[in-house]
Amino acid sequence: xxxxxxxxxxxxxxxxxxxxxxxxxxxxxxxxxxxxxxxxxxxxxxxxxxxxxxxxxxxxxxxxxxxxxxxxxxxxxxxxxxxxxxxxxxxxxxxxxxxxxxxxxxxxxxxxxxxxxxxxxxxxxxxxxxxxxxxxxxxxxxxxxxxxxxxxxxxxxxxxxxxxxxxxxxxxxxxxxxxxxxxxxxxxxxxxxxxxxxxxxxxxxxxxxxxxxxxxxxxxxxxxxxxxxxxxxxxxxxxxxxxxxxxxxxxxxxxxxxxxxxxxxxxxxxxxxxxxxxxxxxxxxxxxxxxxxxxxxxxxxxxxxxxxxxxxxxxxxxxxxxxxxxxxxxxxxxxxxxxxxxxxxxxxxxxxxxxxxxxxxxxxxxxxxxxxxxxxxxxxxxxxxxxxxxxxxxxxx
Numbered sequence: 001x002x003x004x005x006x007x008x009x010x011x012x013x014x015x016x017x018x019x020x021x022x023x024x025x026x027x028x029x030x031x032x033x034x035x036x037x038x039x040x041x042x043x044x045x046x047x048x049x050x051x052x053x054x055x056x057x058x059x060x061x062x063x064x065x066x067x068x069x070x071x072x073x074x075x076x077x078x079x080x081x082x083x084x085x086x087x088x089x090x091x092x093x094x095x096x097x098x099x100x101x102x103x104x105x106x107x108x109x110x111x112x113x114x115x116x117x118x119x120x121x122x123x124x125x126x127x128x129x130x131x132x133x134x135x136x137x138x139x140x141x142x143x144x145x146x147x148x149x150x151x152x153x154x155x156x157x158x159x160x161x162x163x164x165x166x167x168x169x170x171x172x173x174x175x176x177x178x179x180x181x182x183x184x185x186x187x188x189x190x191x192x193x194x195x196x197x198x199x200x201x202x203x204x205x206x207x208x209x210x211x212x213x214x215x216x217x218x219x220x221x222x223x224x225x226x227x228x229x230x231x232x233x234x235x236x237x238x239x240x241x242x243x244x245x246x247x248x249x250x251x252x253x254x255x256x257x258x259x260x261x262x263x264x265x266x267x268x269x270x271x272x273x274x275x276x277x278x279x280x281x282x283x284x285x286x287x288x289x290x291x292x293x294x295x296x297x298x299x300x301x302x303x304x305x306x307x308x309x310x311x312x313x314x315x316x317x318x319x320x321x322x323x324x325x326x327x328x329x330x331x332x333x334x335x336x337x338x339x340x341x342x343x344x345x346x347x348x349x350x351x352x353x354x355x356x357x358x359x360x361x362x363x364x365x366x367x368x369x370x371x372x373x374x375x376x377x378x379x380x381x382x383x384x385x386x387x388x389x390x391x392x393x394x395x396x397x
Contacts, residue, residue: 015326015371019212019303019364020163020191025255026214032258033216036251044248045237054250061257068260069223070200077222077240078253082190082209083114084233085222088244089186089205090118090157092230094127097154104152108132108140108169109347110162112188116343119157128152134347137296138167145174149181156185160192164331164344164360165295166304168196175202184228194263195271195301204228208260210252214365215259219252266365274363275302277372281361284376288383294345294358303363306331308350312386314358320382326375329360 016024036057042050044058059073066073079085094105107119109131119129130148134140140158149156156178161168171187178185179202186205189198194213200206206223210216224230224243236245282305285291290310309317314330321328331342341355361375 013325015375016366017361017363017375018327018329019367020360020362021329022211022217023214023364024366025211025216026259026262028262029215029255029258033251033255036254040250044250045239057254058248058250061253064257065221065260068264069206071223072226074241075223075225077224077244078248078256079220079222079240079244080218080249081220082112082188082207082212083220085207085209085220086112086114086157086186086188087118088222088230088233089207089224090115090122090155091233092243093155093184093186093205093228094122095231096229098127100154102152102154104128104130104150104154106130106132106145106148106153106156108134108158110134110138110164110167110344111157111159112163112190113343115157115159115188132158136348137299138162138165138294138344138348139296139299140169140174142170142173142177146177146181149177149183153181153183156183158185158187160187160189160198161196161301162295162344163191164342165306165348166191166300166362167295168192168299168301171203172199175199178202178204191301191304194260194267195274195303197267210256210259213259213263216252216255219249219256221256270365271302274365274367277363277367277369278302278305280369280372280376281305285379288380291383292354294348294350305361305363307359307361308345308354309357309359309383310354311390312357312383314356316386317357317359317382320386321375321378324378324382326378329362330358331360 040053042054044051044054062073062076066076079088105119105122105127107115123129132140132145132148158169158174160171175185184204187203188207190207190209190212192198193208204225209220232243234245239245239248282293285307286293288309292308294306294308318328318330341352342358345355345358
């Protein structure tokens with residue numbers, strides 16, 4: 001069992017390498033939020049002083065976030081999470097586009113399930129969806145994107161960087177194609193923000209989530225450019241410019257703004273530091289027989305390492321690592337309880353048996369190199385132990 005320095009009060013002996021699933025809320029973020037959970041608890045829609053105090057904090061946070069995203073304040077719509085933001089982007093624009101007779105949507109095959117399932121739901125209503133293929137590294141095929149766009153296409157949605165394999169997509173090139181074809185472009189940038197510089201000049205809609213960048217759970221946003229009209233999904237009091245009714249989570253939004261500010265400030269240093277740890281993980285993991293790196297070898301997030309180990313089952317790897325005090329995952333936290341091969345890995349061309357043997361290790365600001373040294377020692381032992389009880393491994397041998 002790992003006996004390293006405690007990073008959290010409740011997980012003193014755990015090495016946390018599941019930062020793509022969620023992150024620990026920073027103390028600075030908690031400090032910024034606390035007044036709005038205690039003394040400054042007003043509803044931002046109320047006219048009295050407590051309400052107006054909350055309203056001021058809400059709009060100041062909106063302005064700060066807009067500046068960080070090269071947007072205008074009224075282009076920032078707060079919501080509960082990135083899943084809601086992605087649903088809002090696809091459904092909201094679909095219902096508006098239908099008025100103009102457009103019914104065609106393009107998404108990549110490796111999007112998060114909240115995008116894919118939304119696209120499937122729109123299909124059930126009569127919309128047409130093209131699921132764009134990717135190459136062996138998870139990069140969208142630009143020629144096929146250009147060919148797929150037609151006069152009925154209202155939106156292209158491609159994530160900035162993949163949550164499972166860490167591959168960074170050619171967003172600038174995708175945006176250029178969409179601009180030339182006069183088609184709106186949406187990107188889920190949940191995993192990318194705060195880890196790599198984002199080029200947002202030609203992005204029409206963008207989804208973000210606070211809890212991936214050391215902010216609180218339960219708050220996300222959709223950045224939507226002014227020229228784009230979308231239909232609201234939630235109706236009620238007309239909050240968020242009439243686009244997303246519901247009392248705003250002021251404390252969460254204040255925390256979100258603080259987390260974004262700190263993430264951008266520390267990004268140049270943190271990304272390099274985490275990339276060094278990532279590269280060490282990759283180097284040692286690939287020394288294990290019958291292993292492979294999933295995702296692009298170079299164009300990948302600095303904190304992401306995703307592997308497949310033949311003749312070892314992914315969930316078993318995760319459970320064995322947990323016994324050694326290492327928190328990891330097989331892929332997206334939203335789908336990890338399902339014993340199905342990753343749709344992302346299948347899209348890369350992996351066989352289901354290879355996809356079942358996947359392991360995702362995602363680093364964060366609280367990880368240290370001595371922890372990575374420990375993981376590099378334990379991981380080969382875990383794989384060997386699991387293969388020893390695999391009839392397929394012995395049959396191979």
